[in-house]
Amino acid sequence: MPRKDKPNYTELTHQVVRESPEPLSFNEILRRVHAITPIRTKNPKNTIRGAISQSRLIVATGDGRYGWMLRILNGVAIRLTLSDSDVAGQAVEFGEELREALWPTFFEIQKREDRNPVRVLLPDKTETRLPLDFLGQARWGTSGSPEFWKWFKTLKARRGDHLIFHVSDGEARLYRVEFQARAARDEKAIAERNQSVVQAALEYVRKSPWGAPIWDITARLLATGQYHHPVPPDPLSEIWTQDVWEPVLRAKGYAGGWAPVGVDS
Numbered sequence: 001m002p003r004k005d006k007p008n009y010t011e012l013t014h015q016v017v018r019e020s021p022e023p024l025s026f027n028e029i030l031r032r033v034h035a036i037t038p039i040r041t042k043n044p045k046n047t048i049r050g051a052i053s054q055s056r057l058i059v060a061t062g063d064g065r066y067g068w069m070l071r072i073l074n075g076v077a078i079r080l081t082l083s084d085s086d087v088a089g090q091a092v093e094f095g096e097e098l099r100e101a102l103w104p105t106f107f108e109i110q111k112r113e114d115r116n117p118v119r120v121l122l123p124d125k126t127e128t129r130l131p132l133d134f135l136g137q138a139r140w141g142t143s144g145s146p147e148f149w150k151w152f153k154t155l156k157a158r159r160g161d162h163l164i165f166h167v168s169d170g171e172a173r174l175y176r177v178e179f180q181a182r183a184a185r186d187e188k189a190i191a192e193r194n195q196s197v198v199q200a201a202l203e204y205v206r207k208s209p210w211g212a213p214i215w216d217i218t219a220r221l222l223a224t225g226q227y228h229h230p231v232p233p234d235p236l237s238e239i240w241t242q243d244v245w246e247p248v249l250r251a252k253g254y255a256g257g258w259a260p261v262g263v264d265s
Contacts, residue, residue: 007037013051014112017058023067026052056108062224069104070170072223076101079180079232080163087157089149091133093141095235096218097227101167102175103132104222107215114173121168121176122151155179164232186231193233197226201240205248211261214240 016032017024024032030048033039041047052058057069078098086092099106105114117129128147135141144152155161162180204220205211212220218236221227233239245261246254 007039009033009037009039009041009047010051010054012036013048014055014058017066018068020068021071023061023063023065023072025065029066055112056104056219057112059219059223067223068171069219069223073101073104073167073170076167076222076227077230077232078165078227079235080165081235081238082157082159082161082163084159087159089152091135091141091143092163093135093139095237096214097222097236098165099132099140100215100218100222101165101227102130104170104219106132116173118173118175120148120165121174122147123176123178124151126151158182189231190234193229193231194239197221197233197236198239198244200224200226201236202244202248205245205261210252211245211249211254214261217261 012033013029016029016036020032026045026048029052030039030045033048034044039047052066058066059069059072061067061072078095078101080086080092080095080098083093094102102118103115105112108114115132117131119127120130121127126147128145130142130145130148133141133143142148157179158181160182162182162185164178164180166176166178168174168176200221201217204217214236217240227233240261242262249261
């Protein structure tokens with residue numbers, strides 16, 4: 001008789017979390033996977049823990065549960081500060097948090113990776129598609145689209161102004177963008193948001209053995225609700241600076257060189 005294929009518990013774990021409208025506790029994930037196919041490995045809990053730990057789509061929500069990242073991202077708002085090169089109109093460079101919000105499978109295995117252009121609604125309700133482009137030297141952004149640049153040119157944007165991206169439907173890869181002039185900033189609210197994000201990042205790094213790469217910090221902040229607020233903080237590249245994170249690493253024995261928490265590392 002032909003040999004039956006072994007159950008793929010990693011895929012089953014993804015299926016369970018993806019199909020649940022709400023985040024699940026670890027024990028509930030274990031129970032639901034076992035209900036589909038009995039887990040006959042030596043250590044069922046370690047089997048499911050392994051599946052979760054190796055995925056960037058199953059994320060800890062900070063309350064003891066795990067959710068589907070594409071759904072957790074719904075309602076997220078990310079601020080992008082425009083640079084001189086952005087305003088020049090050839091490409092817009094993304095920070096780590098914006099790339100993670102728009103392309104959360106960027107670091108996933110090939111089977112689950114999706115770097116296709118995303119759908120973006122402009123303020124006039126025009127829908128366009130923005131590609132993900134490599135801009136050189138570990139920098140990523142978008143070359144935009146004709147519809148995007150037509151709208152952008154009407155803004156007469158200057159360096160220091162902002163684009164704010166909102167995740168409308170992460171699973172449908174649907175987003176929207178708006179413009180905010182520098183003069184329209186609510187400085188007090190943004191300062192409060194900056195402080196909240198920095199403290200959350202510091203707490204995460206303190207709990208890690210040796211720190212964490214910026215892409216893991218970013219994913220953690222997004223998954224735990226730090227960007228689910230109508231007033232988004234300044235970009236991480238502006239607030240998560242060496243003078244903020246280095247003292248924490250020094251306390252862990254960091255002696256200089258490559259830093260696992262720096263924005264540019």
